Amino acid sequence: MQFRNKDGTPWVWWIGGPRLILLALVALVGFRYSFGLSWAAAAIAVAVAFGLAAALWGTFALLNATGREVRLPRRVLVASARGGIRALECRNCHWRGPISDLIRSPDGDGGAAFSCPSCGAEIGHSVSAE
Numbered sequence: 001m002q003f004r005n006k007d008g009t010p011w012v013w014w015i016g017g018p019r020l021i022l023l024a025l026v027a028l029v030g031f032r033y034s035f036g037l038s039w040a041a042a043a044i045a046v047a048v049a050f051g052l053a054a055a056l057w058g059t060f061a062l063l064n065a066t067g068r069e070v071r072l073p074r075r076v077l078v079a080s081a082r083g084g085i086r087a088l089e090c091r092n093c094h095w096r097g098p099i100s101d102l103i104r105s106p107d108g109d110g111g112a113a114f115s116c117p118s119c120g121a122e123i124g125h126s127v128s129a130e
């Protein structure tokens with residue numbers, strides 16, 4: 001497995017290493033003076049920042065090298081795109097469907113009960129104060 005720079009040239013330690021060390025030193029001085037940290041605290045901050053960057057970069061480099069893609073479950077994307085859960089499952093009869101298919105019945109307090117259209121079991125409840 002070989003690392004590459006953004007321009008496609010192979011990434012090698014004797015060029016990349018000193019650059020990283022230089023970057024670390026600049027970051028160390030930057031953290032030290034911009035956040036008023038002690039040298040020890042600045043060193044820890046730089047180490048953490050580099051560790052996170054290396055972990056992220058390493059993960060993507062490894063995924064690239066092995067030809068795998070980073071996949072998020074489609075369900076998660078769809079759910080987050082819609083801004084919430086739209087499908088429900090009845091715990092009683094395992095009917096599944098959108099919230100709009102539920103039978104809505106006022107409960108007298110200004111709220112409403114939502115029941116399963118298949119077996120009538122109450123699935124959810126809304127309150128007017130919401």
Ligand SMILES: [Zn+2]
Pocket residue numbers: 090091092093094095116117118119120121
């Ligand atoms: Zn049901």
